[in-house]
Amino acid sequence: MSNATVDQVAVLGAGMHPWGKWGRNFVTYGVAAAQAALEDAGIDWKDVGFVAGADTMRNGYPGYVSGATFAQALGWTGIPVTSTYGACASGAMALDAARQRILSGMCDVALVVGADTTPKGFLKPNVGGREDDPDWLRFKLLGASNPTYFALYARRRMELYGATQDDFAAVKVKNSRHGLGNPYARYRKEVTAEDVSASPLVASPLRLLDICATSDGGAAMVLTSMEYARKHLGDKSPVRISAISTVTPTFPNTIIEMPEFATDSAAGIPAPDLKFKQAIGHAAYAQAGIGPDDVDVAEVYDLSTALELDWYEDLGFCGPGEAEKLIRDGVTTLDGRLPVNPSGGLACFGEAVPAQAIAQVCELTWQLRGEAEGRQAKDPKVGITANQGLFGHGSSVILTR
Amino acid sequence: MFTQTSEPDQDQTIAGPIMSGESTTNTRRRLPAVEGWFTVPEAGSDQSPALIGTLCRSSGTYFFPPERVMSRAPGHSDSDLVDVELSTRGKIWSYTDAQYQPPPPYVPVSDPHVPFAIAAVELEKEKMVVMGQVVPEVAVADLRVGMEMELVIDTLNVETDEETGEEVEMVIWKWKPVEGGSAS
Numbered sequence: 001m002s003n004a005t006v007d008q009v010a011v012l013g014a015g016m017h018p019w020g021k022w023g024r025n026f027v028t029y030g031v032a033a034a035q036a037a038l039e040d041a042g043i044d045w046k047d048v049g050f051v052a053g054a055d056t057m058r059n060g061y062p063g064y065v066s067g068a069t070f071a072q073a074l075g076w077t078g079i080p081v082t083s084t085y086g087a088c089a090s091g092a093m094a095l096d097a098a099r100q101r102i103l104s105g106m107c108d109v110a111l112v113v114g115a116d117t118t119p120k121g122f123l124k125p126n127v128g129g130r131e132d133d134p135d136w137l138r139f140k141l142l143g144a145s146n147p148t149y150f151a152l153y154a155r156r157r158m159e160l161y162g163a164t165q166d167d168f169a170a171v172k173v174k175n176s177r178h179g180l181g182n183p184y185a186r187y188r189k190e191v192t193a194e195d196v197s198a199s200p201l202v203a204s205p206l207r208l209l210d211i212c213a214t215s216d217g218g219a220a221m222v223l224t225s226m227e228y229a230r231k232h233l234g235d236k237s238p239v240r241i242s243a244i245s246t247v248t249p250t251f252p253n254t255i256i257e258m259p260e261f262a263t264d265s266a267a268g269i270p271a272p273d274l275k276f277k278q279a280i281g282h283a284a285y286a287q288a289g290i291g292p293d294d295v296d297v298a299e300v301y302d303l304s305t306a307l308e309l310d311w312y313e314d315l316g317f318c319g320p321g322e323a324e325k326l327i328r329d330g331v332t333t334l335d336g337r338l339p340v341n342p343s344g345g346l347a348c349f350g351e352a353v354p355a356q357a358i359a360q361v362c363e364l365t366w367q368l369r370g371e372a373e374g375r376q377a378k379d380p381k382v383g384i385t386a387n388q389g390l391f392g393h394g395s396s397v398i399l400t401r
Numbered sequence: 402m403f404t405q406t407s408e409p410d411q412d413q414t415i416a417g418p419i420m421s422g423e424s425t426t427n428t429r430r431r432l433p434a435v436e437g438w439f440t441v442p443e444a445g446s447d448q449s450p451a452l453i454g455t456l457c458r459s460s461g462t463y464f465f466p467p468e469r470v471m472s473r474a475p476g477h478s479d480s481d482l483v484d485v486e487l488s489t490r491g492k493i494w495s496y497t498d499a500q501y502q503p504p505p506p507y508v509p510v511s512d513p514h515v516p517f518a519i520a521a522v523e524l525e526k527e528k529m530v531v532m533g534q535v536v537p538e539v540a541v542a543d544l545r546v547g548m549e550m551e552l553v554i555d556t557l558n559v560e561t562d563e564e565t566g567e568e569v570e571m572v573i574w575k576w577k578p579v580e581g582g583s584a585s
């Protein structure tokens with residue numbers, strides 16, 4: 001990795017609380033995941049030097065100060081905390097905060113935790129009239145929910161590249177098979193293309209089974225300096241974080257995105273060479289000093305089935321308009337050349353916003369260790385995650401071993 | 402909630418309260434559902450409604466919704482921002498519909514919910530894409546990427562003035578296929 005622009009940190013522990021609709025306090029999921037990650041690392045909570053929490057917007061004040069909430073629940077030890085929020089990228093931002101602490105030499109061991117308890121149905125804005133909040137106004141003035149935006153992208157693929165609803169269904173079928181053996185997945189049931197086409201339309205052309213649910217869940221990781229890992233593990237080599245990208249869009253952003261009413265205008269300043277989603281992956285590749293050809297396994301944000309196809313192209317796995325061929329040819333299935341979403345993805349998990357980006361990295365940790373029982377890709381050495389959320393947030397993490 | 406009770410101002414064409422035209426039997430007062438985002442021509446006027454954007458003079462960049470504090474074009478923070486009417490026609494970039502009733506603050510207009518289409522329309526001059534509901538008589542089956550659309554003002558929902566009990570029609574911009582318009 002001689003071309004890398006950022007030093008690596010070690011992943012010593014990964015832990016999750018199973019996804020579901022458990023209806024319990026989010027703190028219980030976060031604590032369970034944290035304890036699992038600490039146990040996996042063989043590190044005592046008292047030896048952790050920093051806690052980064054990924055916030056939840058739907059669980060009151062404790063959710064806005066998640067770092068402290070988890071630290072208190074685990075037992076105050078006097079260490080510094082931070083709490084991050086960046087929509088779907090919240091977990092990656094928390095990982096990045098931990099990485100910065102370690103790389104700056106301010107601590108050797110950091111714990112990262114994200115957990116959520118979600119209400120039923122569409123994700124919706126917080127209550128109260130807020131005439132200056134675009135996330136409130138888009139529901140009020142357009143009736144535009146999150147699937148509205150997913151559907152605009154899906155329809156665009158159909159019109160531009162000849163994608164079909166069958167191609168979208170193939171993503172769901174693949175991911176449902178991948179998730180069958182994952183003990184952390186909420187939905188562990190094989191789904192057929194017929195099941196997808198028989199499910200009700202939500203936002204044309206997307207059907208209910210094309211769109212991910214919202215879930216409860218928790219994920220946590222223990223990160224350490226490479227030096228600490230060497231002392232702790234001896235001859236064993238840890239999985240390493242080689243990149244965390246949390247870039248924002250570059251003006252003018254010409255793709256319509258949640259929760260906006262319009263794109264930026266490219267009338268005065270030309271659009272950047274890379275679209276936002278491309279830039280997210282590009283920044284990660286640059287940090288790690290690798291390219292798409294080096295990737296062996298990926299966890300990408302399939303908020304909708306069609307969005308997984310967009311990611312194939314935006315992460316450089318294929319050219320524009322070629323994603324349908326990848327899914328049709330089985331390239332991205334578990335036994336294909338480049339398995340995507342071996343965990344089952346959001347199709348099998350449903351989204352637990354602040355935990356999801358961490359869960360993606362947990363899965364790749366297990367994949368790179370060869371510990372992903374029942375869903376193990378063949379000997380992967382490099383893995384990449386990607387996600388995008390509203391208000392200009394997105395992230396990509398690269399793991400290597 | 403809506404509280405404005407002032408009388409219609411005949412001179413005000415930009416996002417001001419106006420009366421429904423005599424051509425309909427509906428005499429409810431009409432109010433823009435959001436202030437300052439679009440024009441509402443007077444009843445009987447031959448003017449077309451338009452979205453109100455702002456133009457950053459030094460970069461030539463448009464903003465919608467209108468950006469009135471500071472230009473968001475990097476390096477142009479001290480540029481003048483002027484209100485402009487955006488192009489009233491554009492071509493569909495993509496489209497979808499709401500088969501399920503959106504959650505609040507969306508206000509249901511019928512019970513049960515009737516699906517409505519939503520289009521993202523590309524404005525050539527402004528080089529930007531603007532979303533809007535599609536007029537209710539048009540469904541996704543009638544739409545295609547590249548289809549020419551025009552801006553119209555239509556009912557978003559009907560609200561009751563809490564003080565007077567009067568029913569008020571809240572209006573919003575919507576996209577409507579141009580009759581005989583280009584489909585590519």
